[in-house]
Amino acid sequence: DTAVSQTPKYLVTQMGNDKSIKCEQNLGHDTMYWYKQDSKKFLKIMFSYNNKELIINETVPNRFSPKSPDKAHLNLHINSLELGDSAVYFCASSQERPGTDTQYFGPGTRLTVL
Amino acid sequence: TQLLEQSPQFLSIQEGENLTVYCNSSSVFSSLQWYRQEPGEGPVLLVTVVTGGEVKKLKRLTFQFGDARKDSSLHITAAQPGDTGLYLCAGVDGTASKLTFGTGTRLQVTL
Numbered sequence: 001d002t003a004v005s006q007t008p009k010y011l012v013t014q015m016g017n018d019k020s021i022k023c024e025q026n027l028g029h030d031t032m033y034w035y036k037q038d039s040k041k042f043l044k045i046m047f048s049y050n051n052k053e054l055i056i057n058e059t060v061p062n063r064f065s066p067k068s069p070d071k072a073h074l075n076l077h078i079n080s081l082e083l084g085d086s087a088v089y090f091c092a093s094s095q096e097r098p099g100t101d102t103q104y105f106g107p108g109t110r111l112t113v114l
Numbered sequence: 115t116q117l118l119e120q121s122p123q124f125l126s127i128q129e130g131e132n133l134t135v136y137c138n139s140s141s142v143f144s145s146l147q148w149y150r151q152e153p154g155e156g157p158v159l160l161v162t163v164v165t166g167g168e169v170k171k172l173k174r175l176t177f178q179f180g181d182a183r184k185d186s187s188l189h190i191t192a193a194q195p196g197d198t199g200l201y202l203c204a205g206v207d208g209t210a211s212k213l214t215f216g217t218g219t220r221l222q223v224t225l
């Protein structure tokens with residue numbers, strides 16, 4: 001069983017479109033995250049949810065809207081896609097907020113905006 | 115803004131060699147983690163160091179947290195091709211409850 005899963009694995013779309021990426025974790029964790037990894041492999045947090053409540057929002061354009069329907073799911077919707085949104089997006093989860101707790105990452109979704 | 119600089123950025127060595135990767139910041143972190151990421155996959159946690167001066171060993175990997183909790187190092191003894199990957203350090207900001215990742219070190223170990 002995959003601990004943290006994301007769909008789709010690859011997403012190719014035109015500029016201006018709206019797209020969603022889904023994430024599910026079966027670890028029973030309370031906290032979930034979205035990260036963006038750019039072409040230089042720099043990984044940066046975008047959002048964090050704890051028990052469906054938004055706790056971190058890192059100056060991300062409001063075209064990005066996370067939604068957590070329940071503790072096991074955290075989806076990412078992106079409106080009006082731009083070229084600069086091309087990156088690999090990772091979902092992650094942990095039992096508690098970051099500290100000594102382990103974050104488990106999904107396999108990533110490679111988004112290409114043409 | 116907290117920044118974690120890793121050096122070197124790239125490292126290509128032969129099997130059996132030793133290497134050290136450095137992770138430096140001007141900020142103090144409550145703890146520091148090291149991850150390894152392989153192509154097409156997400157990062158996987160290797161270790162968490164919490165106390166200034168702490169040293170942890172994981173088989174051939176030795177991790178050290180600086181006394182001032184601003185820097186860390188990863189030393190690999192007798193590298194093997196299976197060690198190939200992207201190594202990321204990540205500082206834990208206890209106040210903001212988030213991880214700040216380093217700039218990454220890409221390691222390639224050849225036969």
